[in-house]
Each structure stands twice: as structure tokens, then as C-alpha cells.
Amino acid sequence: MIIVATQQLGGFLGRTFLQAGLAIAVSVGMAAATPAAAQTKIKLMLNWKYQGPQGMFFLADDRGYFKAEGLDVTFDQGNGSGAAVPLVANGSYDMGFGDINALIELAAKKPEDAPIAVHVMFNQPPFTIAVKSESPIKTPKDLEGRILGGAANDGALKLFPAFCKIAKIDCSTVKMTTMQPNLREQMLMSGQVEGVFGYVNTILFSAKLMGVKDEQLRFINFGDYGMDLYSNAIIVSQKMVKDNPKAIAGFLRALNKGLVDSLKDPDASVASVVKREPLLNTPIERARFDATLRSEMNHPEIKRIGLGNVDMERLKKSIDILVDANSLPRTPAVSEIFTPAFLPPADDLPKTLF
Structure with a gap:
């Protein structure tokens, strides 16, 4: 049996209440894709140093998809997939491309601080x-x-x-x-x-x-x-969810366009990364991109739910695995870890990568 401390329960209820209200508000605000008059600045930490698989972020940027949504996005290199979670939680970054399992652990310990995942890109355990x-x-x-x-x-x-x-x-x-x-x-x-x-x-x-x-x-x-876990996801701060849900939806629309373009033209995607880090070995990064699609992003479930979404039952099992194995103090609800509220329409999400 899991006993929830009073302070933790208060944070959990407040967080859950906030998300429930946002699910309604965001569904209305997401309908229009008209960019705001002023550019909204977003600071995002990536999972690692610049590499080929990050091309969809940079291709979306190079082709003006973020700008069209009224967004000015800055990407910083990361130091490991777990690093983005605390930095988004403490306000150093608005968004991160980080490990959803590190997010689960933080949500179990400090639900009032934990970010939430809004798009899961790596759906196989790497x-x-x-x-x-x-x-x-x-x-x-x-x-x-x-x-x-x-x-x-x-x-x-x-x-x-x-x-x-x-x-x-x-x-x-x-x-x-x-x-x-x-x-x-x-x-x-x-x-x-x-x-x-x-x-x-x-x-x-x-x-x-x-x-x-x-x-x-x-x-x-x-x-x-037996560790059939999700991996890297776009995570956002609670503050951003509360203050600017339209920017989150716009970011995901732009990123999804960059992802679709990357699948159609992998060479252009990798070139966008090399443009930012000219010392990269282009053939190696292209091979890394292809391998990442095959082994980290190509779970069979995407044919049903689309790339970016999750199977809620599978995510629940992942949460249970981590809570039990790490003796975490509470079991976060799936709705604390991931919300599909900001995703583009299901028909727009890639259903196949090849």
C-alpha cells in the first residue's frame, strides 16, 4: 500500500485540478493556429550534444515553422537525458527534451515542482x-x-x-x-x-x-x-502550462511539421544539425538518425496512436515499474506525467516512419 503524505497530497490535488481545467481551456485555444503579434520566447534544453537525430528541431526552425507560430525558440545542448527535468522544474528552461522516467521520479517526490510531458518522441527503451x-x-x-x-x-x-x-x-x-x-x-x-x-x-x-x-x-x-519504458519527451514547466498554453500547442505543431519533413528528407534534417555544428561527421550523423528512427521511435503503437502520443495503459505500467523498483513515496497518476491536450490533431501525427 502506498501512503501519501499530507503535503504531497495537497500538491498532487492542486496539480491534478490545474490539468483538468487546462484540458478544457486548451482544447478551445488550440483550434486557431494564428501566430501572436509578438514573438514568444521559448528556451529549450536538448537531451545531448548536437547530433543527427535532433534534426527535426532544427529543420522546423530553419523552415520558419516556429516563427509562423509566433515563437522565438532557443535550443541549448544537453548533458544527458535526465538533466532537462530539474532545469525545467526550477525555471531555468521553459521546455526540455528529456527522459520521462526522470520526470516520473520527480513527480513521485515533488509533484508541486514536476514538469509534464506533452509529446513523447522516443517510444522504445534505448x-x-x-x-x-x-x-x-x-x-x-x-x-x-x-x-x-x-x-x-x-x-x-x-x-x-x-x-x-x-x-x-x-x-x-x-x-x-x-x-x-x-x-x-x-x-x-x-x-x-x-x-x-x-x-x-x-x-x-x-x-x-x-x-x-x-x-x-x-x-x-x-x-x-522487462523495462518496456518510454524515453525522451518534450516536457514543459507548470508555469508555462498555466501562463501560455497556446505557445505549447504552437510549438508542437511546428515541431510536428519539422518531424514530418525530416521523415521525407532525412538529408535535409541532418544538414540542419551540421549547420549548427560543422565539425560533425555527416555520414555518421545520417546513420545515427536512421538508427534512432528504427530503434527508439518506431514502436508498433504509433500506427494506432501516432508519434508523439502514448498508450496510457503502457505508461501506467511504466510508472508502476519505477515506483516499485525505486521505492518511490507515491504513485503519480498518468495525467500528472503526460497530457495529449497540446498535440496536433491525431490525423496529423506520423503513423509510420518509413
């Missing part, structure tokens, strides 16, 4: 522990007594306690070290750590840039052990 293929680590049980590392805000690292419980391994025997994101693959291949946390494609393609071949790596994927 969380992994990468090891060298020559390593004796082949199963989760083999991780016991080993040295693992990751960036402090990495989504997979933050989910490791839950993974340990579900995979029935003793986390206390694992020695953990944190590192700068750009050192992760180097430290793995040099033997400074025996495994690293991250997203499969992020690690795979960053390693390629070092000359590491695919067959030199092996992955222990969380999703293979």
Missing part, C-alpha cells in the same frame, strides 16, 4: 549498458563486482537501481564512477571501466567516430529484461 565484446560480462548477473561508469545525468544510469531489482542483481557490489559524456566510449575501450551506461545508438555511433567497429561492442539492454 537504455543500455555497453561492454566490450571480449568482456566476460554477458548477462545482468555478470555485472556484479564490476566497474561501471556513465555521465551523471544519463538516463540509463539513473534507471540502474530499478534495473537491478527487476533483473535480480545486487547493485551494492557494483562500483560506479561518473565521467564527462565525451569520455565515455574512450574510458570503456581503454579498460578504465568495464561497462558504460547510455542509449544504444549514442554509444554505438560515438564509438564509430573513434574507429570502433560494431562487433567490438555488446549491449545489455534494459528493455530485454
Whole structure:
């Protein structure tokens, strides 16, 4: 049984009441797509350094879709998929492209502060522990007594306690070290750590840039052990939901157009990223883009609900997994974690990626 403290319950009820009222108000305000006379500034933190899969954001920007909605959007590079959640919560950013599981944990502990997800782009669990293929680590049980590392805000690292419980391994025997994101693959291949946390494609393609071949790596994927979790989503602050719901709806309309364009012309999408970071390797980033579509965004459910939306029952199961595995103080309602109220019409959401 989960006991909700009085203070937590108060925050939860206030948050739920706010969302219930907004569901009605937003449905009216979203009907018109006419941009405001003045540009509304939005500051958004991305999940990681500039990479090919972020092209839909920049293509939407380059083609004027945000401007047409009356928005002036600034994108900052991220430091891990978990980093955006507290920074949106404390007001440093209006929006973030961050891990919905980190949001669930915050909502369970501090519902009055937690942002809410409005568009889930990564609908398959990319969380992994990468090891060298020559390593004796082949199963989760083999991780016991080993040295693992990751960036402090990495989504997979933050989910490791839950993974340990579900995979029935003793986390206390694992020695953990944190590192700068750009050192992760180097430290793995040099033997400074025996495994690293991250997203499969992020690690795979960053390693390629070092000359590491695919067959030199092996992955222990969380999703293979019952953690069928959603991943990165557009999250927004409670303040923005309250003060400017029209800007959220406009942002998602523009982003969806950029996403649709990216699916039609992946080269243009990747070029928009390279335009902002000329030192990127274009062929690698294009391959990373394609791999992300296949393994992180292409859950079969999108044929039914569209890319950006979620299966509410699946999200509920995800919440339950995290609450149980991490012994969180309360179970957030699905409506605290995600709302479809700001999404474009269902017929406009991509139903297939290829």
C-alpha cells in the first residue's frame, strides 16, 4: 500500500485540478493556429550534444515553422537525458527534451515542482549498458563486482537501481564512477571501466567516430529484461502550462511539421544539425538518425496512436515499474506525467516512419 503524505497530497490535488481545467481551456485555444503579434520566447534544453537525430528541431526552425507560430525558440545542448527535468522544474528552461522516467521520479517526490510531458518522441527503451565484446560480462548477473561508469545525468544510469531489482542483481557490489559524456566510449575501450551506461545508438555511433567497429561492442539492454519504458519527451514547466498554453500547442505543431519533413528528407534534417555544428561527421550523423528512427521511435503503437502520443495503459505500467523498483513515496497518476491536450490533431501525427 502506498501512503501519501499530507503535503504531497495537497500538491498532487492542486496539480491534478490545474490539468483538468487546462484540458478544457486548451482544447478551445488550440483550434486557431494564428501566430501572436509578438514573438514568444521559448528556451529549450536538448537531451545531448548536437547530433543527427535532433534534426527535426532544427529543420522546423530553419523552415520558419516556429516563427509562423509566433515563437522565438532557443535550443541549448544537453548533458544527458535526465538533466532537462530539474532545469525545467526550477525555471531555468521553459521546455526540455528529456527522459520521462526522470520526470516520473520527480513527480513521485515533488509533484508541486514536476514538469509534464506533452509529446513523447522516443517510444522504445534505448537504455543500455555497453561492454566490450571480449568482456566476460554477458548477462545482468555478470555485472556484479564490476566497474561501471556513465555521465551523471544519463538516463540509463539513473534507471540502474530499478534495473537491478527487476533483473535480480545486487547493485551494492557494483562500483560506479561518473565521467564527462565525451569520455565515455574512450574510458570503456581503454579498460578504465568495464561497462558504460547510455542509449544504444549514442554509444554505438560515438564509438564509430573513434574507429570502433560494431562487433567490438555488446549491449545489455534494459528493455530485454522487462523495462518496456518510454524515453525522451518534450516536457514543459507548470508555469508555462498555466501562463501560455497556446505557445505549447504552437510549438508542437511546428515541431510536428519539422518531424514530418525530416521523415521525407532525412538529408535535409541532418544538414540542419551540421549547420549548427560543422565539425560533425555527416555520414555518421545520417546513420545515427536512421538508427534512432528504427530503434527508439518506431514502436508498433504509433500506427494506432501516432508519434508523439502514448498508450496510457503502457505508461501506467511504466510508472508502476519505477515506483516499485525505486521505492518511490507515491504513485503519480498518468495525467500528472503526460497530457495529449497540446498535440496536433491525431490525423496529423506520423503513423509510420518509413
